[in-house]
Amino acid sequence: MLSLDRVSKVYKVGTFGGKQLVAVKDVSLTIEPGEVVSLIGESGSGKSTIGRMILRLSPATDGTISFDGTDISGLKGRGVKEYYRRVQGVFQDPFSSYNPIFRVDRVVSLIKDTYYPGMRKAEWSKKVSDSLEGVGLNPSDCLGKYPHQMSGGQLQRLLLARALLLDIRILVADEVISMLDASTRVDVLNLLGELKERGLGILFITHDLSLGNYISERTVILRRGRIVEMGATAKVFGNPLHPYTKMLIASVPHLHKKWEQVEREVGARGGEETVAAPDEALALHEVEADHSVALAPE
């Protein structure tokens, strides 16, 4: 289990680092095995920063991130390696995830170098094939190719296969399907669903509410680095309480409903760039089981 406890990220900006930019403030959340938690936010909400902190690509300035009870900031050498055996990530841009001058196989061979140096060649290729087939890829279709010869969907699947070569428990999926074509993106999304059913805990970072709603058990709504509302997906979408959440839900274009109808249902106007927000520093409090919101208690 992965948990974040009042995690913050502050960047020092300006000539002498005199000013501070708060990217993430007091974020607490947990990801359990076998569930997808979607972290929904607009640009600048700090959602990717949270993913990078979990992956140790960027240190938290405050608060603790722990995995199975161990604070990950103190990990060194072997500890880091073991952490990455359990916690992996996939990123937004499939083309940027591959070194353009190498064949795509490199992403899996790096795993072998670090984690299975002694494994025999035949055994390893069997393992790779199994993993590829597990994500719906035909090994002969992708191994030996260059990134630009494959579609974005195939590349993302291959990255998922790469993560599955390890014994992972938690996957951070940062906008993994936002750059894929409509006709193939849902298949990658379904794949995340299957991985979840196999016991993986997934942090699904997205700006697209309909995707979060589709795939996740729990939803976290992030605004300017703070959580404004979180809880069971059905509750957050079915009974949004924070004005910001309502505004977001009212702004989503639907396929079978016009905006006016959605706005009536939600009882809020969409498309307001700045919602009159209550005091930002309000703490989350539980309004019903598994549903919290950052509003003053009534």
Add this chain to the structure above:
Amino acid sequence: METTESTETVVAGTVVAKTASAEPQRKRSETLYFALRNKKLVIGLSLVLFLLLFAIFGPMFTDKDPFEFYEAYGEPPSKEHWFGTTSPGQDVYAQFVYGLRSSFIVGAVAGCVAAAIGMAVGFAAGYRGGVVDEILTMLTNVVLVIPTIAVLIIVSAYLTVGSLLWEAVLIGVTSWPWAARAIRAQTFSLVSRDFVSLARLSGQSGWKIIVKEIAPNMSSYLFLTFILLFGGSILIAATLDFLGLGPVEVMSLGLMLNVSVSNSALQLGMWWWFVAPGVGITAIVAGLYVMNVGLDEVFNPRLRRT
């Protein structure tokens, strides 16, 4: 209000090549194809190669020594002395070919030293960022603003640079800053790419990521940097030698110019004495720079004029 080209690349990108095995072959031959068609590269490279061969094999065609005095004082080119002689009676051809040799040696050694330091500093600053970057950038800027020639003049005056290698190393340790800055900037942009993050998630160490993921992506760039450092070092060495601050036991093109000027070769109309080293230096440096522009066009598809 110009439209962006991004979607075009997508159109072409999703559509290109079907065969996997032919791909690296194609890429290599494509580079070669553009390389051979690029006039600047061909001309620059031929010029540099010609001079290099001249420096290697030139001395074999003569039994004369560059420091030996012969019984011919300030004579124009003749059958006996192909490039003529200096006023004290030294053979200009012998001086020229040995001088050419030392120019290449200085260029190569100084270029390597500067490239090594520049890469180490640039990669470390760009990859690590933060405090490491700030310190290294400050160091780079300090070395950058110090007038290199002045320092070299002072240093060589005190140390009386004895050997060619010493001179080369001295040039190398002072001419790396711009290379470090350029490499740092390139590294910065590559580090933000996701494949670097993925390499870290694969448990790769920092230097492995730099050597195996980042550096190969800028190999053409590093090569161009080296060529520029090479050419620049030859020029600096010539300047030092011309000012009489280089090694005196080793013949160099700069030293030839120095001696010719101090012997008033120009005023006495002894053109053969200073034309050969002057043309030599100009040709090497110009050849390298023209080659550099050509290579840039080959490596950078956007500059290709098809």
Add this chain to the structure above:
Amino acid sequence: MSLQVDNLSVYYRTLRGEVKAVDGVTFSIGDGEIMGLAGESGCGKSTLGKSLIRLTGRMRHVDGKVALDDETLPLDDNRAMDKYRFKRISIVPQYAMSALTPTRKVGKIIEELLESRGVPYESVRAELERRLSLVGLSQDVLGMYPIELSGGMKQRTVMVLSTLLNPALLIADEITSALDVSTQKAVAETLVEFRDRGYVKSTIVITHDLAILYQVADSILVMYAGRLAEKAPADVIIESPRHPYTQLLISSLPEVGVTYAENRLTGIPGRPPPLLDPPKGCRFRHRCPLAFDKCVEQPPFVEVEPNHRVACWATAPPS
């Protein structure tokens, strides 16, 4: 008819040959119509949009003609097209403002652009400010630098600028894709507002996002691999599409309320054919569950109902 496109083909020159990005496209847009142009990346929708205003060096106009208000556009003559650009046809590209000088104030950029098109700034200044306030921007934006504006503000500013001379046709190329959900809505609604007020006569909205089109477009044209698949009023495309591609595409889109647990969606297997050397016949047939032997011939784009055209042998056989 505001815009009439007849059998238009535009190819891209690449090192490996010509990419048939737009191949024999015929459609028309009526006065006051907002037409959505939808399709996946690489289907040619952007190329089609761009070719109506400017052919870049790598694009080649192979065949067909385009008429705006019954006047044939000189597509091949870059100079002659200048007469139409901005005044009669305008485009809002995806990253319009990012391409502009960051060191100039927005007002100055606009002024220079207008002057370069022979329009004195002062003559339109009042209208410019009126329209900016209409889209919710104060005239202060004119004194700001592009970097000081948010993505949505930039996009709306460029929309105001592009439509300042009331063009007959506005091409909006993926203008909402890089924006957040909340800003997306405001920008999309501006398109409708401009049409309603008569600032533009007709609009082509190019996007991969069918949900946005359902909100703002009157009709939707679906492209696949350089060809037209289907064109119909927006609600017909969404509720009762006829082309198998449109049907499968729409059924693959998650929307709020649809969940993995209760209602699993499926994508379309396979990927579009390479446009460098596209297969003969229907270009969707390799991914199409309804494909049969007739599909090796190219299906005609036939009208199955008024204003509803489909190119498919299986679902819309020509009578």
